[in-house]
Amino acid sequence: MSILRHVAATSLARSMQSVARPTLVRSAIKATTPYRSLATVADTATPAALKFKSGHVFTGTSFGAQNSSFGEAVFTTSLVGYPESMTDPSYRGQILVFTQPLIGNYGVPSQEKDQFGLLKYFESNKIQCQGIVVNDYATQYSHWTAVESLGEWCAREGIPAISGVDTRAIVHVLRDQGSTLAKIEIGDEVLENKQVVEFPNPNLRNLVSEASTKEVYELNPMGDIKIAVIDCGVKENILRCLVSRGAAVTVFPWNYDFNKVLDQYDGLFISNGPGDPRAAMTTVQNLATAFKNPNPKPIFGICMGNQLMGMAAGLDVYKLQFGNRGHNQPAINMKNGRCSITSQNHGYALEDSVLAPGKTLNGWEKYFVNANDGSNEGIRHTVKPFSSVQFHPEAKGGPQDTEYLFDEFLNLARAEKTKNNAKPFFETAEPLTKEVLNKPIEIVA
Numbered sequence: 001m002s003i004l005r006h007v008a009a010t011s012l013a014r015s016m017q018s019v020a021r022p023t024l025v026r027s028a029i030k031a032t033t034p035y036r037s038l039a040t041v042a043d044t045a046t047p048a049a050l051k052f053k054s055g056h057v058f059t060g061t062s063f064g065a066q067n068s069s070f071g072e073a074v075f076t077t078s079l080v081g082y083p084e085s086m087t088d089p090s091y092r093g094q095i096l097v098f099t100q101p102l103i104g105n106y107g108v109p110s111q112e113k114d115q116f117g118l119l120k121y122f123e124s125n126k127i128q129c130q131g132i133v134v135n136d137y138a139t140q141y142s143h144w145t146a147v148e149s150l151g152e153w154c155a156r157e158g159i160p161a162i163s164g165v166d167t168r169a170i171v172h173v174l175r176d177q178g179s180t181l182a183k184i185e186i187g188d189e190v191l192e193n194k195q196v197v198e199f200p201n202p203n204l205r206n207l208v209s210e211a212s213t214k215e216v217y218e219l220n221p222m223g224d225i226k227i228a229v230i231d232c233g234v235k236e237n238i239l240r241c242l243v244s245r246g247a248a249v250t251v252f253p254w255n256y257d258f259n260k261v262l263d264q265y266d267g268l269f270i271s272n273g274p275g276d277p278r279a280a281m282t283t284v285q286n287l288a289t290a291f292k293n294p295n296p297k298p299i300f301g302i303c304m305g306n307q308l309m310g311m312a313a314g315l316d317v318y319k320l321q322f323g324n325r326g327h328n329q330p331a332i333n334m335k336n337g338r339c340s341i342t343s344q345n346h347g348y349a350l351e352d353s354v355l356a357p358g359k360t361l362n363g364w365e366k367y368f369v370n371a372n373d374g375s376n377e378g379i380r381h382t383v384k385p386f387s388s389v390q391f392h393p394e395a396k397g398g399p400q401d402t403e404y405l406f407d408e409f410l411n412l413a414r415a416e417k418t419k420n421n422a423k424p425f426f427e428t429a430e431p432l433t434k435e436v437l438n439k440p441i442e443i444v445a
């Protein structure tokens with residue numbers, strides 16, 4: 001028996017056990033729980049299966065919607081932040097496998113909004129991924145922001161969820177053969193166990209167009225500087241990072257020709273987004289035009305924004321074997337050698353070999369590099385106020401160590417507004433001296 005068959009058989013055996021034991025589990029919870037609510041503990045667990053195009057099958061039990069779904073199976077190593085990841089539009093079209101073994105223990109928060117009208121706890125107003133796969137679903141949850149369980153949320157939003165599978169085995173497969181097309185089956189379909197004939201590839205759709213706003217809208221209109229945001233599937237916290245620093249933000253659809261209006265703004269921001277960045281070539285062309293503007297406005301991009309700016313600068317993109325998704329990805333700033341731990345979620349990267357140290361392409365240089373795999377983590381222009389990063393400085397979830405990049409971008413925009421002729425921010429970055437290294441770390445309580 002191959003290892004994977006064994007894994008599948010073991011998982012099935014586990015799911016059979018959980019079918020046989022629910023009453024025991026439920027009474028154990030009832031006897032001890034101090035929690036606000038008991039999450040769904042099914043009296044009869046519904047079987048679920050994750051099927052890969054490559055033929056691998058992983059069986060477990062369902063704890064979400066009772067419908068099947070297709071997507072590209074990817075994994076994230078993040079330990080927390082499932083509400084944020086699942087609502088991040090960049091995950092659109094993907095089946096998300098969590099390597100953190102216990103998921104669901106702090107439930108799901110409310111749709112409450114902040115003073116800017118942005119969702120406080122989610123990155124968009126719905127679950128964007130096609131399904132989730134976890135090793136161990138926490139049947140109890142407890143958190144002061146929680147209003148429902150993860151299973152209830154998935155069921156309400158029509159998103160299938162599967163637990164009781166060996167996610168380590170899944171990740172081994174994904175690591176070896178790369179992100180793969182997959183299907184989640186629930187209930188009778190699992191028992192029928194038919195061969196899946198066709199696995200639709202979400203990356204062949206224009207996911208950017210699906211995720212982007214259809215209408216132009218404004219946030220914080222009284223802000224002191226005006227930033228145009230190109231929405232390729234923007235996360236709420238990117239918008240919050242801009243408006244909470246005082247900017248007035250106008251959000252435009254991904255294919256809006258911002259060159260028509262750029263003179264009315266102090267800066268341009270290009271957002272994250274789902275799928276293959278080559279679906280957004282209209283934005284790339286618009287950027288190439290903006291780069292040639294003799295009166296350049298500061299431009300900053302994140303994740304897909306980095307890929308689109310890179311393509312407009314003359315670089316290519318390629319698909320990574322399995323992508324970088326997690327909250328502990330190290331990115332080294334090429335200017336000062338400092339390494340930041342960053343939040344990431346991407347399956348594509350810029351091919352930046354032409355930007356070897358000391359080399360530039362059309363005035364662009366390498367900005368950040370991933371310390372694990374050497375992949376590109378950012379580019380910047382050597383003269384003009386243009387830069388972008390592949391990681392997520394806005395976090396949500398994940399470390400906030402690189403949030404200062406928003407300050408730098410907005411400082412440039414403020415300088416642009418007052419025509420201060422500020423130096424590009426990387427020239428003002430603190431060098432990595434002994435004093436800097438030995439500076440005690442401030443702990444904010």
Ligand SMILES: NC(=O)CC[C@H](N)C(=O)O
Nearest residue numbers: 272273275303304347348
């Ligand atoms: N978070 C993002 O913007 C992701 C960008 C792109 N969809 C990728 O997977 O590489």
